[in-house]
Amino acid sequence: MLFDFSIVTHWIDNLLRSVMPGWGALLVEFVLVGVALLLLYAVLALFYIYFERKVCAFFQCRLGPNRVGPYGIFQSVADMFKILIKELISLNHIDKFLFNLAPYLVIVASMLAFGCLPFGKGLQVIDFNIGVFFLIAVSSIGVLGILLAGWSSHNKFTLIGAIRSGAQMVSYELSIGLSVLTMVVFAGTMSITGIVEAQNNGWFIFTGHIPAIVAFLIYLVAGTAETNRGPFDLPEAESELTAGYHTEYSGIHFGFFYLAEYLNLFIVSGVASLLFLGGWMPLHIPGWEGFNYVMDCIPSVLWFFGKAIVISFIIIWFKWSFPRLRIDQLLRLEWKYLLPLNLINLFVMVLIVIYGLHF
Amino acid sequence: MANIQQEISSFLPEATFVEGTILEVSVPDAKWHDLALYLHDKLHFDYLVSIVGMDWGETMGCVYYFTCTADNSQVSVKVETADRENPLLHSVTDLWKSAYLYEREVYDFYGIRFINHPDMRRLFLRNDWVGYPLRKDYNADPEVNPIRLEHEAVDDTTHAIVETPDGKLEERTNTIFAPEEFVVNIGPQHPATHGVLRLRTSLDGEIVKKIDVYCGYVHRGIEKLCESLTYPQTLHFADRLDYMSAQQNRHAVCLCIEDALRLEIPARAQYVRTIMDELMRISSHLLFYATFCMDLGATTAFFYGFRDREKILDIFEETCGARMTFNYYTIGGLMADIHPDFQRKVKEFCAYLPGMLKDYHTLFTGNVIAQQRMKGVGLLSREDAISYGIAGPSGRASGWACDVRKNHPYALYDQVEFKEIVRTEGDVFARYMVRMDEILESIHIIEQLIDNIPEGDYALKMKPIIKLPEGRYFRQVEASRGPLGIFIESHGDKYPYRLKINSACLPLVGGLDPMCRGGKIADLIAIGGSLDYVIPDMDR
């Protein structure tokens, strides 16, 4: 069977508790977890930057980075060094406090959401009964950061970018929320582990019939919009608003926005894999014992990251093939199509659950 | 021709005439506006092609070129004023909207002010520029106009001279933007302006209320430079104007000079020129596809367009030796003969491209988002297109058949068979599709010629110093973005007395404001992209 990482964590916990008092152990664990998450966050961000560049290069008949290290894999490391040492320009006529706060808000929001993803069996920071709710709640703090960034920069372009982004996020949050809710109804729990465990005998996208598939599609669209990626990249529409809400940011502050953008991509895909593709749960087909056994041999961590990356790939694919929407079309899509569809979908899902029409 | 002359002289007996390929009428300024009204309403000269500012020493003035879009007849009018201190002429902006920018240009270069023009600001130069550079007595001392690193004052108001009903002249101040308006500066350094154009845009939320265009961020003073160069030397500027129609531009200058000299160009050169022109057009439209899609956010399409454009550049490079500024046509023919591989490569390319175009359409044209962004956006009616002088592919998208290749054929365009692509919707989508279809037409033209390039000389033997007979010459060719006109006034020297380039792009930005009003910011970008202006062409 799958290796349960809680064995490792418990072992560490017991070890610590045996050498120090309970609060000390807790403290050390907090630090350990924090460091591990930050490291993972940074590594993932670097990987994603590289990944997107390569993918988009291949879409565009190019090679992409290939000079720095073999196949250019150190390209994003070089970028990070560079960004770290770039000058932080201090501007006049701005609200300094808010201006400096904004990037931290954005990155903190994405880190919080990142923290509660289940990376593998037993490998998650906290597992509480309203996990999904928490995830959605913290991930929407990010929009605050964007709004502040746009507003405090004292620049008309950033302001337009921020307002656009505000309108967009608030609208698409609804879709995300509702499609997640649909799946929560189906799973009957909000606990992240609960949701994953419920998919032991088949991922929700297979067992949940049409409503699950519809919810998945809506989630993909809304998730793309939430991460401000093309075709929904209006807040930073390069050809319209130069660089959108973060036009005035330089150095590492800009780096934060840049990293958060990629990490949000990972989070959105991670949540999608959690809700629809079984999280770290391997692909099980009821009855095919041999097949299931082979699938179980692949570690759960790989499953999770694999699924997340596949979904990210799809989202990246969107970005590089579609033109950008206009703001009114963007809002129309949400309020006139996705929202009603979502509500109906939720209703159907409730019916299915009540009458037990699912597998 | 005689008939127009008769009608004008019966309307205005004091008009004098000079006959030539284009009839020239001279009128005093006092009668000029009446004649303009007559030309516009009665004789249906509804397209103002160009206004050429002139400094003749004692007098200054303008030469206007008109075309009647119904039968393509042309006429030119010369108006002069002897007052050099405070030169005034009557404006025709009320009749032809394209005059709005043209007259500002004349004011900028010659200091001639136009009565009843609503907005007499400089167009290309800084508003604190000293002197009028194209006057013959301009003081070019760099001390007078040093490089100023402070920003010029923003003008929210403008001045105008109006004629009151009782014939008096009054100075007025007009408002451009009221203080409470939310004005955003788009450009000069902005990814979507395709260069350095500055659009001061008044916004109401996302909605565009008004656009005020600032040109001149790459005004290079080519026309003034030409006045001190011999004719063959002036040619190289043509390549650098609208670098996306380098060959056609140069064709225009060569044609104008060859016309004046009455030269007969060898057939081989004619063939090659026509093919080169069309290849250039294809490359320009591919670039249009690339940048336009990028403006709409479809980044991948950008790379597709550029990838195929490189193939044309390879062909050019073999024959002309350069990727962009070719210097290939000369007066009397071509610089060099074509490369031995030229025909084969061109044929390969013509076979290759249509398949790629299908890809383009799958990737972008058919996309729902793209369709929604393009259809019904930036409407321009045929009347407006003519009045604003928006010709070329953009004009043809509004239903105006304005192709110079059809209307006044040059080179071999009267011997090949091709369709003039005209659409009637007048929106962004139509402008986009016209260009995409023109690529196919160009391929069609090339295919008819490529196998039949005759043997023989590729150029006439020309003397290094060329002197044009005295007179005024005006020639147009269809460049990638519309008709490019070259005006030369020669006083019999080896230098042109005045060489004016009538760019195809300047009128395009004139139409930007009415097309964008009421649209979103994103529409502004789409419209700008679909007009496909090239800034150095418009700034010169």
Add this chain to the structure above:
Amino acid sequence: MEVKIKSMKYEDFKDNEYIEQLINELKASHTNVVVGCLDEVINWGRSNSLWPLTFATSCCGIEFMSLGAARYDMARFGFEVARASPRQADFVMVAGTIVHRMAPVLRRLYDQLAEPKYVVAVGGCAVSGGPFKKSYHVLKGVDEILPVDVYIPGCPPRPEAMFYGLMQLQRKVKVEKFFGGVNRQEKREKVLGK
């Protein structure tokens, strides 16, 4: 100390004397080992991640676009992320003619770039005024208003030439002292008159 650029031999570069002179300056400034190593790491990062500002005024700008497009693909070298906002860019490629009206704008863009910043003058126009040198409205080279690090002549320079120029910029970045940045200051003072 040798300045290496992948896939291009040291001898193949033209003005090695200039780079050597910079190296000597660097050596003469006696940095201690720790700072020196740190410098090297940082410079490795910086030289491999030079983000250009999207800036183009005319013909050369189109060649600059070709540089980013499929055939030449500057993403290979890490010049990929062309930023539209000067605050996030590392160098400005002045591609095209700079005229009087544009001069203050360009200067402001330069001032908005975050340190460390570089200027590359692309094409005859930006180097010296090019074909328009005699014009009343054209700058005789951007070095009248900006400190230029690399000149790429041509009208327009071929994309290959631009790459060569950009590699030279990379080399220059590599032999720079990041902490203290002595060898940048002088030139800037000369041009900007600060």
